[in-house]
Amino acid sequence: MSTPKTESSTEPSTKSTADRIIEVAGLCKDFDGKRVVDDIGFTVLRGQTVALLGANGAGKTTTIAMLLGLLLPTAGSIHVLGEDMVRHRHRVLGRINFSSPYVDLPRRLTVAQNLLFFARLYGVPKPKARLAELAGQLDLETLLHQRIGQLSAGQKTRASLAKALVNQPELLLLDEPTASLDPDTADWVRRYLEVYQRRTGAAILLASHNMAEVERLAALVLMMRRGRIVDRGTPAELIRRYGRRDLEEVFLDIARETGAAAPDTRTLEDPAAVSAPRQGTAAR
């Protein structure tokens, strides 16, 4: 369970290019002249879970959309699995996947039809065997012939997760993976993600408002405010640095600007700083 967190101390500069699943530098996005993502940079390593944290409108979803190629950046670079996502995203889209509560699976198709469709779209060999495998792992056997529109929120989340894993992605991007789930189902999803990552060595980037989830899953937390990464570190480092009891209190400090996190000026030119704790910026 703790494999991803043990990598938090690994500095990106010591990792080979092949281990750098995401490399973002100087990333900016403007909408109608307003900057919503402002000069951010970070690296996600193979087998690592990184969380984007921030209040609504902080720029998390916009960042994920740019990483997926759904949105073109105004400036900066994004490399995923070594490929430039602005120019050559189709070279790697088959090796990544994502899930978001804001994007549905076709509601009139059954779970099995959806998974077979996406398996074929992603070029998965033996789609039916993969479907059976996922159904077993995600406890979907009894739901396979139900339409997505007939499922409960928790069942839909499991179906969406199955879609996101259908191609055994090396990079999984998750936007609020446990939103609207009951604690039991949410816990089940988190456990599954941990198992999947341990088994495959996949990197996971998630945006979440659930601090307990982030504390449990993330090796590195990127705190965003008004489009900027204002602080970063392991959950334990951030809690210690801000002198708080948990990540939720750190989040409130940063979101309400009661914490003393200075604007992040680090870039990938100083990659060692990416995962190194910032010193002397704690509020208390």
Place this chain on the structure above:
Amino acid sequence: MTGRTVSTLGFAPSRIAAMVLRQAYLMRASWPRIFELMYWPTIQMVLWGFMTQFLMAHSSYIAQASGVLISAVLLWDVLFRGQLGFSITFVEEIWSRNLPNLAVSPLRPSEFLLSLMTVSLIRTLIGVLPAAGLAIVFYQASVFDMGLSLLAFFVVLIVMGWAIGMAVIALILRVGLGAENVAWLAIFLIAPVSAIYYPVSVLPGWLQAVAWCLPTAPVFEGMRAVLIEGVFRTDLLIHAILLDVLYLVLGAGLFLFSYHVARRRGLLLQIGE
């Protein structure tokens, strides 16, 4: 474990097949969808069949070839159903909030367009073939009497339908679902100048010039030449094909431009809202 099976053509047939499979699942699960595909072409054919029977006794022009109106109706439906099948298949991805899933999958925009064309072809055949069969049974009027020229007319018209469909989805990408009704209405803009039921010469001079700028008018003129004069007009077909290619390139360009703008402005995530 990825979609790496891109052929030498620059696209992966397996991904296009996957998109067709997704639509097949959808249609299989909903018989009203299939019924709706067949309903309008059949109703149109029945109405124009009776009209033909009436006009044959009162019009020397129609009496020359009893199948001319029914053939025109069915060929017009090829264009209409082709365009609608293309546009509505795209709109269905927005209705189901599935467009972002497709946009982050290995499916390339060119493959998406090819899949829309394939689904459009299937939907058009499902709609038009039963109506064409019933026309033989009810009115002894067979569109298939045109032989190979029917195939040529069919191809030109459905390709024009795809070109208009591309322009329609480009518009929907730009302005959102508020423009979805354009999918139903767009084709009727060119109907008056397509010379479906009457010759181009009926139109005022300036509209005749407009008509000859569309591939539809030469197709329907060519159809009448086959049915009334028994002559296949190669010149009209070449005229139509050249215009088809032009409109297809323009449609694809519009779609790709709108897709690029949508990625720049974040519209792919918001379009269902």
